[in-house]
Amino acid sequence: MSKTVSLITENYNKYNPDSIDEYINIGGFTGLKNALNMSSDEVINIAKASKVMGRGGAAYPLGRKWEQARSVPGDNKVVICNADEGEPCTFKDRSMLENDPFRLIEGMAIAGYTVGAQNGYLYIREEYRHLQPKMKNAIKQAKEKGYLGNNILGTDFNYDIHVYSGAGAYVCGEGSALIESIEGKSGRPRIKPPFIKQCGLNQLPTCVNNVETLAIGTALLTHGAEKYLSYGTAECPGTKVISIAGNVNKPGVYEIPFGLTLREIIYDIAGGVPGNKKITLFQLGGASGKIGPPSLLDTPYAYDDLHKVGLVIGSGAILVIDENMSVLEFLKSIQEFFCHESCGKCTPCREGNKQIAHILDRLLAGTQKDTDISTLIRLAKLMSQASFCGLGETAQSALLNAIRYFPEEFGLQ
Numbered sequence: 420m421s422k423t424v425s426l427i428t429e430n431y432n433k434y435n436p437d438s439i440d441e442y443i444n445i446g447g448f449t450g451l452k453n454a455l456n457m458s459s460d461e462v463i464n465i466a467k468a469s470k471v472m473g474r475g476g477a478a479y480p481l482g483r484k485w486e487q488a489r490s491v492p493g494d495n496k497v498v499i500c501n502a503d504e505g506e507p508c509t510f511k512d513r514s515m516l517e518n519d520p521f522r523l524i525e526g527m528a529i530a531g532y533t534v535g536a537q538n539g540y541l542y543i544r545e546e547y548r549h550l551q552p553k554m555k556n557a558i559k560q561a562k563e564k565g566y567l568g569n570n571i572l573g574t575d576f577n578y579d580i581h582v583y584s585g586a587g588a589y590v591c592g593e594g595s596a597l598i599e600s601i602e603g604k605s606g607r608p609r610i611k612p613p614f615i616k617q618c619g620l621n622q623l624p625t626c627v628n629n630v631e632t633l634a635i636g637t638a639l640l641t642h643g644a645e646k647y648l649s650y651g652t653a654e655c656p657g658t659k660v661i662s663i664a665g666n667v668n669k670p671g672v673y674e675i676p677f678g679l680t681l682r683e684i685i686y687d688i689a690g691g692v693p694g695n696k697k698i699t700l701f702q703l704g705g706a707s708g709k710i711g712p713p714s715l716l717d718t719p720y721a722y723d724d725l726h727k728v729g730l731v732i733g734s735g736a737i738l739v740i741d742e743n744m745s746v747l748e749f750l751k752s753i754q755e756f757f758c759h760e761s762c763g764k765c766t767p768c769r770e771g772n773k774q775i776a777h778i779l780d781r782l783l784a785g786t787q788k789d790t791d792i793s794t795l796i797r798l799a800k801l802m803s804q805a806s807f808c809g810l811g812e813t814a815q816s817a818l819l820n821a822i823r824y825f826p827e828e829f830g831l832q
């Protein structure tokens with residue numbers, strides 16, 4: 420029996436994603452209609468009851484975010500859909516843009532109504548620029564049918580959606596850097612406070628949500644919280660759209676109920692490792708996510724269970740690395756990514772990433788100095804505590820878990 424489910428991805432391959440009529444024929448925009456018949460408090464209560472955590476990586480509760488955004492004073496607010504999807508191995512948001520663009524438009528409108536926004540901005544990563552015409556077409560059709568624009572569905576709700584792409588920097592997925600990028604500036608994070616919920620895009624109160632989070636919003640308002648809560652476990656209800664890649668037979672995007680074990684996901688859903696090779700490690704949540712050893716494969720894929728063993732869901736990526744690659748080689752590849760993507764604004768991240776890369780080079784070449792391991796650990800901890808933004812704070816997540824789970828690689832055992 421299939422272990423995958425279909426709630427957030429329920430419309431994939433069910434309609435022509437370029438046709439709003441086909442979307443409406445399969446029940447599209449029911450969620451928005453339901454939302455507009457409720458108060459924003461009622462919508463927020465549905466989001467809270469569902470216990471949905473934001474899918475952008477930080478796992479911030481959706482109901483709380485919408486409630487805070489709604490309560491910020493201001494009659495001109497903004498919703499941003501974060502489709503930057505820059506985490507390596509993460510491609511589940513792309514699948515939503517490709518297969519069900521109207522669900523996202525609907526989710527953005529529901530979010531706009533709930534928080535009291537007049538404008539939504541869809542920020543699509545540069546590498547997905549080819550999806551801009553598809554999204555613009557969906558927005559145009561939604562306007563023609565009265566699901567966007569003025570007096571939506573005969574109410575006094577006015578809401579429009581604008582599409583933007585950046586220049587292709589990972590850090591632009593961070594909310595304030597993303598806003599700088601839309602404003603036409605260099606995509607670097609802003610100092611906080613002020614927080615973007617109070618002073619974001621063009622100094623307006625701004626609510627940033629991930630693609631999948633907004634797509635869940637559509638499901639919640641279409642089917643009710645109960646349906647979402649019927650999946651997963653008591654502690655971690657619902658479903659998750661994951662992208663799995665690396666050394667697996669069937670890489671791809673899958674929707675799963677929370678609570679399956681990593682082993683079930685890797686072997687039963689993604690078809691196991693080619694050639695039945697052994698797994699060296701897996702990484703959850705993209706390059707900024709944590710790595711784990713094969714001994715943790717029976718951990719349930721759920722927020723608390725993963726947290727207990729030092730893992731995270733993060734972006735929803737699952738990367739499997741087989742015995743052909745060593746832990747140190749893997750860490751070096753991650754390190755190259757962060758050296759390239761550090762925006763250079765703060766010293767811990769700009770210099771720390773480079774120094775760690777040098778030490779990893781020496782470890783791989785067997786030419787390390789006596790002090791290298793202690794320096795490595797000190798730098799990694801310092802970066803996670805002193806960096807200016809989440810990029811530097813999480814760049815060493817894999818390294819710190821490697822020291823915990825593979826101490827022999829560093830001569831620590």
Ligand SMILES: Cc1cc2nc3c(=O)[nH]c(=O)nc-3n(C[C@H](O)[C@H](O)[C@H](O)COP(=O)(O)O)c2cc1C
Nearest residue numbers: 473474475501503504505592593594628629632809
């Ligand atoms: C360096 C960095 C990159 C990020 N990239 C993304 C991204 O590509 N997509 C995304 O949704 N969130 C990304 N985030 C998280 C966002 O800042 C933000 O928390 C998220 O979009 C909020 O949406 P959510 O509440 O629906 O999870 C990134 C954060 C950091 C620090």
Ligand code: SF4
Nearest residue numbers: 763764765768808811
């Ligand atoms: S942590 Fe890195 S990406 Fe973030 S501001 Fe500092 S240098 Fe830039």
